[in-house]
Amino acid sequence: MCVTCGCSEGETRIEGEAHTHSYSQVHAHEHDSLLHGHAHAHSHASRMVQVEQDILAKNNQYATANRNYFAGHGIFVLNLVSSPGSGKTSLLTRTIERFKDKARIAVIEGDQQTSLDADRIRATGVSAIQVNTGKGCHLDAHMVGHAMEKLGLRDDSLLLIENVGNLVCPAAFDLGEAHKVAILSVTEGEDKPLKYPDMFAAAEVMLLNKVDLLPYLSFNVPLCIEYARRINPHIRVILISAVSDEGMGEWQEWLDEGMKQASAKKTNEVETLKRRVAELEAALAAKD
Amino acid sequence: MGSKMHEMSLAEGVLQVIEDSARSQSFSRVKTVWLEVGELAGVEVEAIRFCFDAVAKGTLADGARLEIVATEGRGQCLSCGKTVAIRLRYDPCPLCGGYPVEPVGGLEMRVKELEVE
Numbered sequence: 001m002c003v004t005c006g007c008s009e010g011e012t013r014i015e016g017e018a019h020t021h022s023y024s025q026v027h028a029h030e031h032d033s034l035l036h037g038h039a040h041a042h043s044h045a046s047r048m049v050q051v052e053q054d055i056l057a058k059n060n061q062y063a064t065a066n067r068n069y070f071a072g073h074g075i076f077v078l079n080l081v082s083s084p085g086s087g088k089t090s091l092l093t094r095t096i097e098r099f100k101d102k103a104r105i106a107v108i109e110g111d112q113q114t115s116l117d118a119d120r121i122r123a124t125g126v127s128a129i130q131v132n133t134g135k136g137c138h139l140d141a142h143m144v145g146h147a148m149e150k151l152g153l154r155d156d157s158l159l160l161i162e163n164v165g166n167l168v169c170p171a172a173f174d175l176g177e178a179h180k181v182a183i184l185s186v187t188e189g190e191d192k193p194l195k196y197p198d199m200f201a202a203a204e205v206m207l208l209n210k211v212d213l214l215p216y217l218s219f220n221v222p223l224c225i226e227y228a229r230r231i232n233p234h235i236r237v238i239l240i241s242a243v244s245d246e247g248m249g250e251w252q253e254w255l256d257e258g259m260k261q262a263s264a265k266k267t268n269e270v271e272t273l274k275r276r277v278a279e280l281e282a283a284l285a286a287k288d
Numbered sequence: 289m290g291s292k293m294h295e296m297s298l299a300e301g302v303l304q305v306i307e308d309s310a311r312s313q314s315f316s317r318v319k320t321v322w323l324e325v326g327e328l329a330g331v332e333v334e335a336i337r338f339c340f341d342a343v344a345k346g347t348l349a350d351g352a353r354l355e356i357v358a359t360e361g362r363g364q365c366l367s368c369g370k371t372v373a374i375r376l377r378y379d380p381c382p383l384c385g386g387y388p389v390e391p392v393g394g395l396e397m398r399v400k401e402l403e404v405e
Binding site for chain 2: 045047049050052053054055056057058137138140173201230231232
């Protein structure tokens with residue numbers, strides 16, 4: 001594992017390229033300081049070191065850096081999570097088709113292998129980067145940071161991150177997103193919010209997908225929503241279908257509102273900074 | 289399988305914390321790792337042992353002993369307002385049977401202390 005940024009060797013691939021680091025100055029220096037410290041210790045006797053460090057601290061640092069970048073550029077970012085087969089990619093392509101004339105959209109696709117999903121997204125005409133996690137079961141903030149560099153994100157845009165299909169691990173890994181959106185399809189069990197509570201607790205919105213199939217299934221919609229609210233009383237539920245377009249309008253409105261807020265927040269921050277610069281310049285002029 | 293891989297990432301996180309600490313605290317070998325794991329952290333203790341042994345191979349923590357300190361799961365019931373002990377994150381309140389119980393303790397996954405040389 002690379003000690004500079006924590007990359008596992010040879011596992012993660014962004015658009016098919018392994019992410020590598022040259023053995024730089026930083027590494028050489030680290031080895032020096034290690035030897036140096038050792039020489040001063042004078043012995044091999046063991047000692048105790050207090051650490052008190054969260055295991056996810058490193059990921060959280062990368063996530064904070066991503067979040068700051070998004071905030072500074074007014075980018076509204078969603079982390080889409082679901083089981084495999086919930087219709088996430090179809091929902092994504094339908095959303096893009098309906099929304100791409102109104103908003104600048106980019107996509108990061110996470111899968112263990114293949115670039116099939118990124119290819120599907122690129123076919124809609126928006127830019128997409130495929131991250132292959134190899135053995136990994138989720139995207140982490142560091143992978144997303146590198147994918148962002150490759151995407152060349154525009155200000156005031158929408159970034160949709162499709163996480164690896166898995167309702168367990170992605171809950172623990174913050175990517176720097178504004179919200180997690182959990183997608184559950186009506187061809188799954190209505191008790192999934194109870195079985196995978198962490199994910200539904202972490203999500204702001206639950207998209208109940210494939211509702212065009214409800215007439216053929218015994219899926220109990222109110223019960224599913226009750227289970228989700230038992231875990232997360234504030235979760236917003238949108239019944240949606242990428243085939244019949246039901247719920248697409250409500251989903252789009254929610255996206256639109258999020259983008260407006262992200263953009264307005266950035267503008268406010270820029271205005272505040274400009275005012276401070278003006279005040280400081282005035283103060284400086286008064287001293288001259 | 290998904291769960292095992294989750295613990296693999298967490299084990300890599302443990303190793304990262306150790307490697308960072310080795311740089312700032314100048315040590316080259318780790319003998320024991322004290323890991324604080326909350327009852328509500330969603331971590332399978334046996335899986336993390338297995339994964340840690342695997343990721344530590346060939347590193348400064350190769351063969352290190354892993355001591356896991358469990359911390360009690362505690363939650364505040366939003367129905368009756370009391371703080372209660374809970375074993376599972378989304379269990380109902382043991383006092384009033386209400387939902388939800390907001391976890392307030394036992395969510396930790398922390399490297400607490402190291403024995404090094």
